[in-house]
Amino acid sequence: MSHYCDDFFGPGHSIVFALSKARHLLTAEMDVALSGTGVTSSQVGVLLLLSRDRAHTSVGLSRLLGIDSGFVTRMLDRLERQGLLRRARISADRRVVSLTLTEAGRDVATRIAEIAPAMLNRRLAGFTPLEFATLCRLLNKLLEG
Incomplete structure (x- = not known):
């Protein structure tokens, strides 16, 4: 089934536009909320994945976060300079x-x-539990697609 066609496509109807706008809104709000921590919203995933032992390498972080390895490396450089993480070569x-x-x-x-x-x-206060569950389910379905 096709959901888009040439004559009915524009920013007001594009999920890419809506998702991008939502991401920017949430990122800005998260950056304000984190202002006293010394980290930004883009570093949250790295810190949480490492703290929960979900990743141990830059490649693992890149895969789990869905971002390119160069961006991960620059983020790790900043976190290392801030004294928040250590890198160590594996002897094997x-x-x-x-x-x-x-x-x-x-x-x-x-x-x-x-x-x-x-x-x-x-931010999600206006969502019912069912709406929130539906949003999560649909976003996961989009990511799996």
Whole structure:
């Protein structure tokens, strides 16, 4: 089934436009909420994935976050300069660099886990539980497609 056609396509009808606008809105609000932590919304995923042992390498982060490896490397450089993570070569394969959070990084990840849900809940306050579940289900379906 086709949902779009040439004569009925524009920013007001494009899910790409709506998703992009929603992303920018949420990113801006998250950056304000995180202003006291020293990190930005773009660094949240890295810190939370590392803190929950979901990833240990830049390649793993890149795959899970769906962002290119160059962007991940620049983000890791910033987090390392801030003293929030450490890189260490794995002796068995020196090409692989293992990532671990420092104590300061774990503290920031804990703060993020307290701040982010409150900000998201404020933005989603107008959604019923069913609407929220439907939104999540449909976004996951779009990502799987």
